[in-house]
Amino acid sequence: MTGNIISVLVVLVLAVVFGVQNTAPLNINFFFWSFQGSVALVLVISMLTGIVIGLLLSLPYYNKRGRLIKKLRDELKEISNQLEALKGSAGSNVPEGNSGENKFGTNI
Secondary structure, eight states: HHHHHHHHHHHHHHHHHHHHHSSSSEEEEEEEEEEEEEEEHHHHHHHHHHHHHHHHHHHHHHHHHHHHHHHHHHHHHHHHHHHHHHHHHHTTSSSSTSSSTTEEEEBB
């Protein structure tokens, strides 16, 4: 976790240094849209656009993983209930006259 924070801070510091050193106006033309701004502003907008696109592309993975976790939790709960039922029924299957000896004459 701290590695991720350090990586983000390093990228942010590099972006700020790049933006401060490149304050010249920049013309951006994209299809019929035209924009003029500083290199720092274009960099920030590009980074934010990349983050949003990355998050949107990762949503199906996290959704699938969440469904799998829910399915596994439900299976675990069902197996735990079955185990408890087996433990409860195992104690009631011992005959009353049994003194704890098995067929070899030793105590169990």
